[in-house]
Amino acid sequence: xxxxxxxxxxxxxxxxxxxxxxxxxxxxxxxxxxxxxxxxxxxxxxxxxxxxxxxxxxxxxxxxxxxxxxxxxxxxxxxxxxxxxxxxxxxxxxxxxxxxxxxxxxxxxxxxx
Amino acid sequence: xxxxxxxxxxxxxxxxxxxxxxxxxxxxxxxxxxxxxxxxxxxxxxxxxxxxxxxxxxxxxxxxxxxxxxxxxxxxxxxxxxxxxxxxxxxxxxxxxxxxxxxxxxxxxxxx
Numbered sequence: 487x488x489x490x491x492x493x494x495x496x497x498x499x500x501x502x503x504x505x506x507x508x509x510x511x512x513x514x515x516x517x518x519x520x521x522x523x524x525x526x527x528x529x530x531x532x533x534x535x536x537x538x539x540x541x542x543x544x545x546x547x548x549x550x551x552x553x554x555x556x557x558x559x560x561x562x563x564x565x566x567x568x569x570x571x572x573x574x575x576x577x578x579x580x581x582x583x584x585x586x587x588x589x590x591x592x593x594x595x596x597x598x599x
Numbered sequence: 600x601x602x603x604x605x606x607x608x609x610x611x612x613x614x615x616x617x618x619x620x621x622x623x624x625x626x627x628x629x630x631x632x633x634x635x636x637x638x639x640x641x642x643x644x645x646x647x648x649x650x651x652x653x654x655x656x657x658x659x660x661x662x663x664x665x666x667x668x669x670x671x672x673x674x675x676x677x678x679x680x681x682x683x684x685x686x687x688x689x690x691x692x693x694x695x696x697x698x699x700x701x702x703x704x705x706x707x708x709x710x711x
Contacts, residue, residue, distance in 0.1 A: 490641075520699060529689060529702035530642070574641060576700075585630055585693055586657075587700060591641040 489513060490577050492590035501599050505562040509575030509590055512556065519551055520576040521560045524592065530574055534560060565597040602626050603703040605690050611709045618677040620706050622690030624670075630693040631673040632657075632700065633665060635686040642689065648673055680710045 492509045499505045507521075518537050522530035536542045536549040536558070548561040558577075562569055572592040579586040602625030612618055622631060633645040634657075644657030646665040654665050662684060664676045677684055687707050691700040 494639075518698075529704050530700075531702070532699040535699060576642075585632070585647065585698075585700075587632075587644065588658075589634075589642040591639055 488590075489579075489588045490575055490590040492573075492575050492593050494591060494593060496594040496596055498596045498598060499565050501565060501567060501597055503565050503597075505565045505569065505595055505597070507560040507562075507573050507575075507593050507595065509558045509560075509577075510556055511558070511575075511577045511588075513577070513579055514553075514556065515579065516556075516577045517580050518578040519549070519558045520578070520587070521547075521549060521558075522574040522576060522589075524572045524574060526571075562595075565595075567597045567599050570595060570597050603690060603692055603701060605688075605703040605706045607706060608704065609707050611711065612680055613711050614681055615679050618680050618708065618710075620675040620688055620690075620708070622673040622675070622703060624673075624692050626692060626694070626701075627670060628692040628694045628701075629670075630695070631667065632691040632693070633663070633673070633675045634689045634691060635659065635684075636689060636705075637686050645675065645688075677708075680708075682710050684708065685710045 521534040524530040534549040536551045542549045546563045550559045572594045574592045575590040632647040634642040643659045648654045648667040690703040
């Protein structure tokens with residue numbers, strides 16, 4: 487079992503719709519959770535992080551964490567064509583006080599005008 | 600944008616040759632990382648550093664070595680490149696051991 491799993495997609499939504507991206511992780515000791523966005527041919531950039539159970543909202547983005555279910559999700563409201571990218575879920579295992587960030591394989595999102 | 604530069608950005612080499620990728624940061628961050636990214640695998644950690652001369656292995660460290668003699672530089676060396684090491688390599692930095700990573704632009708390596 488991979489430590490971080492994501493639906494590989496591709497996920498296609500119409501402009502203005504809600505895009506829902508999901509991620510599960512295997513290590514119950516994981517402390518922090520991140521969503522990165524990666525445009526084709528570019529490097530990943532952080533869009534959200536969440537440490538506590540529940541929802542965290544930032545503009546059109548909402549991250550949701552359920553530690554009991556070992557589940558993290560990212561909702562993108564009012565999706566725009568510029569949101570078309572690959573979204574990477576990352577989980578920090580924090581081993582021996584050092585970052586040990588594990589990434590999922592990513593979900594490719596396409597927002598159609 | 601975080602001040603991270605990787606060099607070279609593109610390299611084509613032959614099997615069996617040594618290769619060194621350089622990551623340079625101007626942020627004075629303590630933590631530095633080397634990842635490789637391959638289709639279907641996402642980003643996988645090769646090695647990381649938590650200070651000058653302090654390094655440790657990641658999940659795919661075989662065939663790679665690293666060195667960090669200065670805060671700002673983190674070198675990744677492939678002693679004898681193989682075709683399985685064809686990949687895009689990303690350097691990342693972080694100011695804390697719990698926080699976000701800032702990535703360099705990537706180095707595309709092709710081993711023929």
